[in-house]
Amino acid sequence: MIALLPWLLVLVLGVAVMVLAIKLRRTEEQVAPLEQRYEQTSAELQHYRSLLQHVMESLQDAVMLVTAEGVITSANPAAIRLLGEGLLGRTLLQRTLCYDLNLLLTRCVQTQRPQHAELQISHPQTRTVFVRILPLPTAPDAAESTYLVVLTDISELRRLEQIRSDFVANVSHELRTPLASIRANAEALLESPPDDPAIQQRFLNTIVHQTERLTRMTEDLLVLAKAEARPVPQVQKVKLHSVLRPLLDQVRPQAEEAKVSLNVDVPADFTICAQRDHLEQILWNLIDNAIKYNRPGGQVFVRAVKHPDSSEIIIEDTGIGIPHEHLERVFERFYRVDKARSRARGGTGLGLSIVKHLVEAHGGRVWVESEMNVGSRFGVVFPDTCPQPKESNSAS
Numbered sequence: 451m452i453a454l455l456p457w458l459l460v461l462v463l464g465v466a467v468m469v470l471a472i473k474l475r476r477t478e479e480q481v482a483p484l485e486q487r488y489e490q491t492s493a494e495l496q497h498y499r500s501l502l503q504h505v506m507e508s509l510q511d512a513v514m515l516v517t518a519e520g521v522i523t524s525a526n527p528a529a530i531r532l533l534g535e536g537l538l539g540r541t542l543l544q545r546t547l548c549y550d551l552n553l554l555l556t557r558c559v560q561t562q563r564p565q566h567a568e569l570q571i572s573h574p575q576t577r578t579v580f581v582r583i584l585p586l587p588t589a590p591d592a593a594e595s596t597y598l599v600v601l602t603d604i605s606e607l608r609r610l611e612q613i614r615s616d617f618v619a620n621v622s623h624e625l626r627t628p629l630a631s632i633r634a635n636a637e638a639l640l641e642s643p644p645d646d647p648a649i650q651q652r653f654l655n656t657i658v659h660q661t662e663r664l665t666r667m668t669e670d671l672l673v674l675a676k677a678e679a680r681p682v683p684q685v686q687k688v689k690l691h692s693v694l695r696p697l698l699d700q701v702r703p704q705a706e707e708a709k710v711s712l713n714v715d716v717p718a719d720f721t722i723c724a725q726r727d728h729l730e731q732i733l734w735n736l737i738d739n740a741i742k743y744n745r746p747g748g749q750v751f752v753r754a755v756k757h758p759d760s761s762e763i764i765i766e767d768t769g770i771g772i773p774h775e776h777l778e779r780v781f782e783r784f785y786r787v788d789k790a791r792s793r794a795r796g797g798t799g800l801g802l803s804i805v806k807h808l809v810e811a812h813g814g815r816v817w818v819e820s821e822m823n824v825g826s827r828f829g830v831v832f833p834d835t836c837p838q839p840k841e842s843n844s845a846s
């Protein structure tokens with residue numbers, strides 16, 4: 451019996467080892483899919499994290515995560531573009547100096563409801579922003595709650611709205627003046643003695659004059675609207691002389707009346723890549739101004755200069771000049787240095803803005819130099835971008 455004891459022990463141990471081995475095998479079989487799930491889940495997590503990062507980076511809106519005290523804990527590149535570098539760890543108030551934004555966050559923290567408002571921030575740059583702040587669900591192990599702040603920069607939108615409303619106000623004002631004059635003169639005509647043709651003639655002349663002004667204004671507004679729509683002009687090689695010749699014939703009586711002489715110094719074969727009627731419109735406006743804002747005995751010069759990749763036309767006059775502080779603004783719609791003088795000469799205040807829009811639609815640029823009581827010089831530069839080297843049929 452004693453001799454069998456070691457064998458028995460070995461047998462028991464052997465069985466125990468086998469049972470353990472089977473259990474280990476089973477455990478391994480159970481753990482393997484768990485490991486696989488773990489790897490799969492962490493890969494998915496990584497994928498979603500990089501997706502989220504891509505989304506945040508590609509957003510045009512500034513997106514930030516902040517604490518209830520407004521400390522920024524995360525910011526996307528748009529937020530850095532709007533509020534500058536070094537956002538993390540700083541508060542919204544420190545970065546924007548906008549108390550209303552801070553107030554909006556406080557309201558969101560207190561009510562735990564989304565808040566939104568349009569605000570003006572003045573730091574680090576003055577911008578109009580639409581702000582949305584919402585509380586985010588708190589993670590179970592998070593020490594404090596987090597808020598999502600989204601800032602949409604709407605400065606450009608508001609600026610365009612302002613330009614549009616100024617434009618509408620200007621147009622109504624400009625139209626109202628001649629309309630009021632037409633009405634007043636028509637009423638006076640009605641009440642005038644029927645047997646006084648001289649008086650009637652005077653009232654009728656004013657009515658005709660004001661009607662012409664209204665017509666010019668509506669025509670200019672139409673040209674401007676078309677120029678602003680910026681359809682790509684169908685450019686062709688146009689001989690400058692072929693446009694200048696009829697144009698100068700047209701303005702010559704006006705120049706003679708104003709005692710202004712016209713001088714052209716343009717090589718016979720000088721060409722411009724432009725849409726013909728646009729070029730006419732541009733030159734007419736500049737030459738008309740050079741005559742209108744000139745003085746008796748004054749001069750107008752038209753010159754042309756070829757550059758390596760562009761062609762430039764310069765219209766210079768020896769007129770009244772433009773005060774330095776107005777130079778930047780003369781290309782704005784309805785901007786006139788001397789309203790009375792412009793109106794008296796039939797101006798609408800739209801000519802130079804038409805010139806600017808048309809030249810820019812060609813990919814070109816305009817410039818101006820002026821000295822009071824000496825004269826002004828306007829330049830238009832057209833890139834040499836003709837599609838075909840052959841001359842247009844209409845160019846002569």
Ligand SMILES: Nc1ncnc2c1ncn2[C@@H]1O[C@H](COP(=O)(O)OP(=O)(O)O)[C@@H](O)[C@H]1O
Binds near residue numbers: 735772799826
């Ligand atoms: N050659 C010039 N010399 C002096 N002032 C000019 C000249 N061209 C334009 N200006 C000024 O710029 C303003 C805007 O010009 P423009 O847009 O053509 O309007 P308009 O001629 O109808 O008044 C003019 O009212 C005038 O005050």
Ligand SMILES: [Mg+2]
Binds near residue numbers: 738799
């Ligand atoms: Mg003009």
